[in-house]
Amino acid sequence: MSSKKKTDEEKLVPRAQELRDLIDYQEDAVVSRTVIKRKAGTVTLFAFDKGQGLSEHTAPFDALVYLFDGEAQVVISGKPFHLKEGEMITMPANEPHALRATRRFKMLLIMIKS
Numbered sequence: 001m002s003s004k005k006k007t008d009e010e011k012l013v014p015r016a017q018e019l020r021d022l023i024d025y026q027e028d029a030v031v032s033r034t035v036i037k038r039k040a041g042t043v044t045l046f047a048f049d050k051g052q053g054l055s056e057h058t059a060p061f062d063a064l065v066y067l068f069d070g071e072a073q074v075v076i077s078g079k080p081f082h083l084k085e086g087e088m089i090t091m092p093a094n095e096p097h098a099l100r101a102t103r104r105f106k107m108l109l110i111m112i113k114s
Contacts (some may be wrong), residue, residue, distance in 0.1 A: 007052040012036070017069045023047045025104055030054070041112045048072070048107075053100030063111045070105025074098070 022047040023033045030052050035044040041061070048070075056075070065074065066088040074081045074089055076097045081089055085105075091097050099107075 011077060019045065019108060020106065023106060025049055025094065026107075028052065028113045040114045043112065044109045044111075048099070048101040050101050050106050052104075054094050054098060058094050058096050059091075060093055061111050061113050062093045063109060065089050065099075066108045066110075068106055068108060070101065072101040072105045072107070073100045073102050075103050080088040086096065 014067040022035070023031055025031070025047045026049065028051075030049070033045045034042060035045060037063070053073075055101055065083070065109045067083045067085055069085055071085070072083050074083055074091075074097065076091055081087060084100070084107075
């Protein structure tokens with residue numbers, strides 16, 4: 001076992017929390033907050049103001065996006081998907097994808113690295 005101490009971000013403290021309360025919108029911005037970061041993958045929260053987005057890119061890992069507030073346009077390999085609160089979509093590794101807020105939205109991104 002490593003003697004290296006875990007940072008606050010690496011420590012998991014069990015507690016019930018409301019996703020909506022863990023991240024706030026900022027005007028004309030995209031905000032992110034890492035919840036879990038491990039070798040096997042990450043869990044990150046995002047808040048996108050209306051009109052904000054991430055341009056087309058690829059990632060070498062499979063991912064799952066779950067919208068827990070608002071609406072977004074997600075394009076995967078050129079195919080558009082309109083997601084609303086309570087919906088999710090999977091994004092295969094190495095497939096080009098982009099996201100844009102049609103209404104401001106909050107999402108949970110789970111990226112699986114292994």
